[in-house]
Amino acid sequence: xxxxKFGIVLDAKKCLNCKxxxxxxxFENTIHPxxxxxxxxxxxxxxxxxxxxxxxxxxxxxxxxCENTPCASVCPTKATYKSPEGVVLIDYDKCILCKACMTAxxxxxxxxxxxxxxxxxxxxxxxxQPEGREPACVETCPTxxxxxxxxxxxxxxASKLLARNHTYQLKPERNTRPRLHYIK
Amino acid sequence: xxxxxxxxxxxxxxAFAAAVAAANLTSLKAVAESGHGDAQxxxxxxxxxxxxxxxxxxxxxxxxxxxxGRIKKLNPNPRFFKSRAxxxxxxxxxxxxxxxxxxxxTPLVRDGERGSNKWRKISYEEAFQIVxxxxxxxxxxxxxxxxxxxxxxxxxxxxxxQMLAQTYxxxxxxxxxxxxxSSTIQGWSSVYGVYPDADLANAMFVVMPxxxxxxxxxxxxxxDFLRYRPKGQQLVVLDPRFTNTAAKADKWxxxxxxxxxxxxxxxxxVIINEELYNKDFVANMTEGFxxxxxxxxxxxxxxxxxxxxxxxxxxxxxAREFAKYAPRSVxxxxxxxxxxxxxVAFRRACAIIPALCGCWDxxxxxxxxxxxPLKNPDIMYPFYDMVEERLDVESFGEFDNNLPDDARKxxxxxxxxxxxxxxxxxxxxxxxxxxxxxxxYPVKMMMVYKQNFVEAAPNRAKTLKMMEMMDFIxxxxxxxxxxxxxxxxxxxxxxxxxxxxxxxxxxxxxxIATFRQACIxxxxxxxxxxxxxxxxxxxxxxxxxxxxxxxxEELEYFKEDFVEAILHAPIQDYIKYQVxxxxxxxxxxxxxxxxxxxxxxxxxxxxxxxxxFKTRSGKIELTNVKYPDKGxxxxxxxxxxxQPKDGQFxxxxxxxxxxxxxxxxxNEFLWEIQKENTLWINSKEALxxxxxxxxxxxVKSSVGEQTVKAEVTEKIRxxxxxxAHGFGRVSKGMSLVYQKGASQAAILEDYxxxxxxxxxMHETFVTVSKx
Ligand code: SF4
Ligand code: SF4
Ligand code: SF4
Ligand code: SF4
Numbered sequence: 001x002x003x004x005k006f007g008i009v010l011d012a013k014k015c016l017n018c019k020x021x022x023x024x025x026x027f028e029n030t031i032h033p034x035x036x037x038x039x040x041x042x043x044x045x046x047x048x049x050x051x052x053x054x055x056x057x058x059x060x061x062x063x064x065x066c067e068n069t070p071c072a073s074v075c076p077t078k079a080t081y082k083s084p085e086g087v088v089l090i091d092y093d094k095c096i097l098c099k100a101c102m103t104a105x106x107x108x109x110x111x112x113x114x115x116x117x118x119x120x121x122x123x124x125x126x127x128x129q130p131e132g133r134e135p136a137c138v139e140t141c142p143t144x145x146x147x148x149x150x151x152x153x154x155x156x157x158a159s160k161l162l163a164r165n166h167t168y169q170l171k172p173e174r175n176t177r178p179r180l181h182y183i184k
Numbered sequence: 185x186x187x188x189x190x191x192x193x194x195x196x197x198x199a200f201a202a203a204v205a206a207a208n209l210t211s212l213k214a215v216a217e218s219g220h221g222d223a224q225x226x227x228x229x230x231x232x233x234x235x236x237x238x239x240x241x242x243x244x245x246x247x248x249x250x251x252x253g254r255i256k257k258l259n260p261n262p263r264f265f266k267s268r269a270x271x272x273x274x275x276x277x278x279x280x281x282x283x284x285x286x287x288x289x290t291p292l293v294r295d296g297e298r299g300s301n302k303w304r305k306i307s308y309e310e311a312f313q314i315v316x317x318x319x320x321x322x323x324x325x326x327x328x329x330x331x332x333x334x335x336x337x338x339x340x341x342x343x344x345x346q347m348l349a350q351t352y353x354x355x356x357x358x359x360x361x362x363x364x365x366s367s368t369i370q371g372w373s374s375v376y377g378v379y380p381d382a383d384l385a386n387a388m389f390v391v392m393p394x395x396x397x398x399x400x401x402x403x404x405x406x407x408d409f410l411r412y413r414p415k416g417q418q419l420v421v422l423d424p425r426f427t428n429t430a431a432k433a434d435k436w437x438x439x440x441x442x443x444x445x446x447x448x449x450x451x452x453x454v455i456i457n458e459e460l461y462n463k464d465f466v467a468n469m470t471e472g473f474x475x476x477x478x479x480x481x482x483x484x485x486x487x488x489x490x491x492x493x494x495x496x497x498x499x500x501x502x503a504r505e506f507a508k509y510a511p512r513s514v515x516x517x518x519x520x521x522x523x524x525x526x527x528v529a530f531r532r533a534c535a536i537i538p539a540l541c542g543c544w545d546x547x548x549x550x551x552x553x554x555x556x557p558l559k560n561p562d563i564m565y566p567f568y569d570m571v572e573e574r575l576d577v578e579s580f581g582e583f584d585n586n587l588p589d590d591a592r593k594x595x596x597x598x599x600x601x602x603x604x605x606x607x608x609x610x611x612x613x614x615x616x617x618x619x620x621x622x623x624x625y626p627v628k629m630m631m632v633y634k635q636n637f638v639e640a641a642p643n644r645a646k647t648l649k650m651m652e653m654m655d656f657i658x659x660x661x662x663x664x665x666x667x668x669x670x671x672x673x674x675x676x677x678x679x680x681x682x683x684x685x686x687x688x689x690x691x692x693x694x695x696i697a698t699f700r701q702a703c704i705x706x707x708x709x710x711x712x713x714x715x716x717x718x719x720x721x722x723x724x725x726x727x728x729x730x731x732x733x734x735x736x737e738e739l740e741y742f743k744e745d746f747v748e749a750i751l752h753a754p755i756q757d758y759i760k761y762q763v764x765x766x767x768x769x770x771x772x773x774x775x776x777x778x779x780x781x782x783x784x785x786x787x788x789x790x791x792x793x794x795x796x797f798k799t800r801s802g803k804i805e806l807t808n809v810k811y812p813d814k815g816x817x818x819x820x821x822x823x824x825x826x827q828p829k830d831g832q833f834x835x836x837x838x839x840x841x842x843x844x845x846x847x848x849x850x851n852e853f854l855w856e857i858q859k860e861n862t863l864w865i866n867s868k869e870a871l872x873x874x875x876x877x878x879x880x881x882x883v884k885s886s887v888g889e890q891t892v893k894a895e896v897t898e899k900i901r902x903x904x905x906x907x908a909h910g911f912g913r914v915s916k917g918m919s920l921v922y923q924k925g926a927s928q929a930a931i932l933e934d935y936x937x938x939x940x941x942x943x944x945m946h947e948t949f950v951t952v953s954k955x
Binding site: 013057 | 431
């Protein structure tokens with residue numbers, strides 16, 4: 001069996017900016033309310049045009065689970081590591097809170113989890129994997145902006161979407177090779 | 185061994201995967217120990233309980249993930265096809281409700297002036313005794329059971345509250361529709377006999393006047409219009425504000441407020457004059473085409489352009505596209521339509537368009553709602569001598585409706601009554617006015633179930649005055665709402681995660697029935713409305729004066745068939761009876777959280793031979809047959825609305841997807857998304873007034889003023905301003921939003937749409953100046 005490669009394909013045009021995904025993540029991953037404590041966000045892109053010819057788009061995002069992983073390369077204790085499926089995870093015991101990864105991450109995906117005394121970020125809800133459940137943000141979305149799956153399996157919905165559509169990644173110039181693919 | 189979250193994630197690299205595979209699921213799930221709040225329970229272990237959401241009207245199904253007796257998370261129920269198996273931000277944040285530090289925990293009786301926030305804790309038993317005693321006093325003093333008004337909000341326990349109202353015998357029940365959707369129900373029913381749905385999952389051409397489905401979530405419409413949008417579907421949105429729905433539209437028309445009817449009438453004009461309508465459908469199914477045809481000749485697209493500021497060519501394009509894609513074309517009926525005083529006429533115009541093109545009861549069209557058949561016990565309440573007719577109805581002829589001074593006041597609208605007042609719902613605005621006048625009889629006591637009218641009803645000053653006139657006010661709620669804050673007795677209800685609720689059929693194209701079972705034990709020994717009604721009725725039965733104006737025999741039957749058989753029995757028995765027509769219905773409910781006949785869309789019910797529409801003629805009425813009996817226009821007549829003068833703005837309402845009305849702002853997980861509201865003002869207008877983004881401004885109407893931060897934006901017409909509902913609160917028991925931002929109720933003038941009795945909340949003009 002080929003190894004799995006988890007990723008998410010997003011159709012941001014469907015995003016309502018409803019915040020269901022951000023709230024779901026907080027409960028699933030026990031993140032307390034607080035300004036800086038989040039693993040997932042929805043950016044309101046700049047409004048284009050002037051009244052009445054205007055357009056507005058949203059960009060939901062989270063850790064890109066980069067294949068070239070700057071946050072891991074800079075980590076002095078190897079607290080940041082990759083699962084066999086390429087999910088970028090953190091060993092909270094090894095984290096010494098040096099915050100080098102926070103600086104290295106081009107996506108501002110990391111935050112300090114003061115309750116765990118470690119740097120934290122999206123884990124693709126790795127705790128759900130044994131039961132084969134979708135990540136919380138994927139499952140709860142009213143319009144199904146995100147499709148999660150094994151990008152090595154051509155039959156997965158995510159792979160099919162990727163094959164069928166033109167997609168882009170965020171900040172390609174950083175050469176991080178993100179596992180989040182946005183449909184154009 | 186219970187793995188700690190830290191230890192679990194500490195396993196590294198390949199060993200991690202092995203650990204995951206080997207570990208049993210229970211311990212894995214335990215890694216995500218619930219964290220917020222600190223209520224202790226004796227329970228150990230994990231479970232997933234099917235129930236349904238109460239953070240808004242949609243009642244989406246979920247499985248509550250319960251860890252050691254605490255709600256850890258609510259996950260969407262994959263079988264809940266009506267919501268397309270989602271949970272919105274509020275639905276997720278609901279997991280916090282039982283643990284919200286400011287939730288009501290014990291009954292409170294006022295221990296100071298009203299609104300002084302001084303309370304004394306009492307037991308439920310004492311609370312029930314007080315209510316029964318006060319009900320008895322009101323009956324003895326006023327010799328009219330209708331002197332006690334029963335206000336309630338929609339929900340699965342509203343029926344339990346209505347049981348209390350009916351046991352007492354007051355006819356004054358005041359429900360939420362006349363602050364919300366009664367005008368769209370009336371308008372569409374006047375054409376089709378029912379208030380139908382629009383099939384957004386299959387429609388090819390959608391005109392959405394004002395409805396904001398991207399932010400005011402309605403299942404399944406809010407999901408379907410993006411998630412299952414058919415290839416090539418076109419969405420046209422009319423709204424003075426660039427909502428998220430407008431942002432998703434193919435065309436956004438920033439329509440001039442109060443002129444939307446001109447757009448619809450001109451569409452009708454084009455469809456008829458260009459003969460784009462469905463001739464067979466019109467001939468076989470409808471009534472009054474010729475009258476309609478003659479009537480709309482005056483409403484040309486060129487005329488409409490001058491009224492609504494949407495170019496004539498665009499109107500023509502809409503009419504032609506609509507007809508081209510028919511029957512897969514819809515004008516969206518909408519829900520909260522308490523906009524203008526002539527809203528019913530506007531909704532009639534909307535409803536006529538799909539009827540002309542035969543977009544009825546087929547996929548992609550306008551479709552009558554279907555339900556899931558449930559059994560409900562017939563309860564016989566005693567008849568009492570001391571009961572007067574509804575106050576709002578008795579008030580007809582006593583005083584004039586509050587209508588703005590313009591052409592609409594001159595004809596077509598009842599001036600001192602409500603043409604089709606909902607018998608159980610009432611008309612909120614007319615009701616309050618009659619209470620304030622004390623005529624034709626006094627209403628002196630209020631029982632309120634979760635209706636937060638202090639912030640929900642326009643003209644807060646008047647509402648507070650009405651409350652001042654009361655001998656006694658009892659509020660039942662889960663939080664110290666603004667209305668609870670001014671009450672004399674506050675009785676906490678259990679949150680929806682802690683109680684059992686009866687089964688409810690959610691009617692629509694995809695009908696499904698759901699219920700609630702307790703996911704956790706009540707955190708603070710609170711009770712459900714069903715139990716509260718039971719407790720109050722038991723105390724009432726101990727007071728003989730409450731029963732001396734009814735037949736003794738009837739009373740005995742009532743005690744046996746209702747009090748003993750229903751109120752004293754577990755609510756589960758009631759639920760079992762409701763689903764007794766289904767094989768293993770109750771077991772299915774417990775396991776799946778839902779019950780249904782089919783998970784496919786239901787179409788064509790009205791195509792069956794011999795079907796009679798619930799209109800007077802039995803057909804779809806393009807020209808209404810019964811309206812003229814009441815002096816109402818048989819056809820929608822456009823009469824020009826007044827518009828704001830120089831220096832004035834029209835205040836328009838709305839909300840965002842993360843809050844419901846006034847109920848959810850004090851939940852920390854939602855509050856952190858939006859901490860206060862802001863006044864949307866068009867950037868050019870702001871410049872004229874010297875207002876910069878973030879400036880504090882005073883918004884002033886004829887009934888009140890509020891101070892709020894300005895949000896200078898391109899997203900609104902220059903003649904309108906807007907801020908979201910649910911902020912600027914007066915209750916100190918909702919400390920996150922107490923006096924944060926601005927209140928709508930404080931500045932809204934209280935006009936009425938007098939055909940359905942709905943409030944008209946988009947008729948208020950304000951000035952804006954720097955604070
Ligand atoms: S849940 Fe979906 S629609 Fe809502 S904000 Fe997140 S991505 Fe957007
Ligand atoms: S997005 Fe940031 S945190 Fe996530 S893998 Fe890439 S560099 Fe690391
Ligand atoms: S995958 Fe899980 S951890 Fe990551 S953002 Fe979504 S919900 Fe949060
Ligand atoms: S739409 Fe959201 S708040 Fe309303 S019932 Fe569904 S999940 Fe709950």
